[in-house]
Amino acid sequence: MELTGFDANAGAVTARTSHGTLRAGWLVGCDGGRSAVRKLAGFEFPGTDPEITCHQAVVEMTGAEDLKVGWTATDTGVYAYGPMPGRVVTVEFDGPPAGRDAPVAPEDLQARLRRVSGVDVTITGVRTATRFTDHARQVTEYRKGRVLLAGDAAHVHSAFGSQGLSLGIGDAMNLGWKLAAVIGGWAPEGLLETYTSERHPVGAWVLDWTRSQVAAMRPDPRSRALREIVSDLAGTVVGTTYLTARLNGGGVRYELPGEHPLTGRSAPDLELTGGGRLADHLHGGRALLLDLTDDPELRALAAGYAGRVDTLTAGCPSRPELAAVLVRPDGFTAWAADAVTRVPAAGLAEALERWFGVPEGAVPPGAAAVRTRAERNSSHRDPEALADVVLRYPACPRVHGQRRAAS
Helix, strand or coil, X not given: CCEEEEEECCCCEEEEECCEEEEECEEEECCCCCCHHHHHHCCXXXXXXXXXXXXXXXXXXXXXXXXXCEEEEECCEEEEECCCCCEEEEEECCCCCCCXXXXXXXXXXXXHHHHHHCCCCEEEEEEEEEEEECCEEECCCCEECCEXXXXXXXXXXXXXXXXXXHHHHHHHHHHHHHHXXXXXXXXXXXXXXXXXXXXXXXXXXXXXXXXXXXXXXXXXXXXXXXXXXXHHHHCCHHHHHHHHHHHHCCCCECCXXXXXXXXXXXXXXXXCCXXXXXXXHCCCCCEEXXXXXXXXXXHHHHHCCCCCEEEEECCCCCCCCEEEEEECCCCEEEEEEECCCCCCHHHHHHHHHHHHCCCCCCCCCCCCCCCCHHHHHHHHHCCCCCCCEEECCCCCCCCCCCCEEEC
16 A cells, blocks of 8 residues: 555544545654655655665675675775675765666676675676665654654664664654553643654664764775774773664663663663563553562552553562662653662652653643543544554554554
8 A cells, every 4th residue: 555645734644545545643654764754744854965885685606715704895895795605795985876776787786796806706696686875864853743754764874783673663662652642542742742852862873873884984094994993992891882782772861851870771671579570561562660669659659540550569689779660661761769768759750640641530730631541442432533543664563452554
């Protein structure tokens, strides 16, 4: 199904597709680097133009015995051979290809491999072949009204290091629970503003990281010197730890209210008493209050968020300083407190309301009343209710209790 256009207003999105018209409450564009949603919605997409052309292929060839296995920098670029037989990669600093949509021709692939490697190989067959560049672009905002972007639709960069995988999953996890909360009626639309403020800096860092990778790959003497220094740093324990955390997304920290070192970071997978780990209790897709000191006051605060926040009382011998941790549905710590002082229940109350709305039975500021769960469930069954989400990315986290219309 192809999206051909849409109209978005304050209350709904009407999407036109090759299979007819869909009416939904929200439109999420997860349709890749050439996103139709991004273009149709008019998102700004600034960035830097490509400097390289990279080809990756699995081929049959003769003369490969003279190719070096692994990555090799030469005076004309960079190439890689292996680890599987016939797998080759070439990187040339000649700008973008003239026809990026044209199929990769075997003769062009052979000429590039010869030019970069200096080895007179002959390609006799091509099993798979792709090309990519290092253009790096990112939308200035991830939301325009009822239209949002995630994954490559929001940012593009070179494929080196595969950072795009964790970056796109991080976008989907961050947006999924927030959009579900707004659709479910227990969070204001303002919660969606935190999607851009949290994820845009992460995307910007990845773009700069990939730019730096390309800069270090250039065949000039200055870049060679830079590679040597970076390699030396990567060979240290501190350097390896830093690079690993950055590449797998473990080093991400959102600027959230609160002074505890865990706040804003991915929650540690704590080993709990009685067996099991923290991650075992996050499969439901809801938030979790982990009470490590058997504090009834904290559990009473979370009781008003039944269905939104689960509660678990347990011990954690490996982290005796921790008293409690509030984990968001995306696995990030919304609030934490240590046991060395009295746990500030007020801080937990503020965090619960900030991320999960007002508790059941409370009246939100500026509203006459909060809809009961029965009323919300009733609206979900109403065929006219705008509770659908148009999604174009099958890996996006499920929106709990909502039907998804794939565009």
